[in-house]
Amino acid sequence: AQSVSQHNHHVILSEAASLELGCNYSYGGTVNLFWYVQYPGQHLQLLLKYFSGDPLVKGIKGFEAEFIKSKFSFNLRKPSVQWSDTAEYFCAVNNPDNAGNMLTFGGGTRLMVKP
C-alpha cells in the first residue's frame, strides 16, 4: 500500500520568505503526484500536478514542485510567499494503473504567513 509523508506539520514564515514543503511517498511504481491547498473557510483545490515529462512543474499562484524519483519526493516551493498563501497544503499520490482513482493524501502542512 502506498503512503505519503509530509514532515512539516506547521510552518510559520514572514512575507517574502521562501517556502519549501516536503513530501515523500512510499510506492515504488508509477505514480501521479498532486498538491492540493485549502484556504481558510474554503474547500480543497488543486495547486499543481505531475504525471510525466519535465520533473519541475509549475502551478497556480507562483507555486512549483519538483519530482525527484530517486528520493521518492515531490516538494512544493515558492520563492516569495504572501500573506494570502496562509492555508493548509496536502500532498497526494495515485497509481495510474489501478482500477480506481484512490488518492492517498499526506497529513497536511499548515502554513501561516505573517504580514
Next chain:
Amino acid sequence: EAGVAQSPRYKIIEKRQSVAFWCNPISGHATLYWYQQILGQGPKLLIQFQNNGVVDDSQLPKDRFSAERLKGVDSTLKIQPAKLEDSAVYLCASSLGLQLSGWQDEQFFGPGTRLTVL
C-alpha cells in the same frame, strides 16, 4: 460552473444514532468519491463510484457505513450506528472519470460535512 454541493454542512449526533450525508457532483462528472478527514489528518478515501457502480470501497467500514449513487448522479453516505471515532469532516469529490488517461483528471472537492458524535 457550479461546484460540488454537500449537505448538511454541520451535524451533531449522539453515538449509536444514524446520520446521512448528501452530495451533488459537478454536472457531467462520471466519478464520485467520498473521503473522511479526521482532525489533523489528510483525507482518506472511503468509496469511489464510476457512474452508479462501485469502483473501490476497500476502506469503507461496511459494518456501519453504506453509500449509494442512484442514477449515477447524486450520492448519499450513511453511518448507522455512529461511533465517537466517526467524528470527522466528510468530503465529497467528483471528476470526469478519465480512467483511460491513467487517472490524471482533477478531483473537485465540495465544502464537506463536519460530523460531531457525542
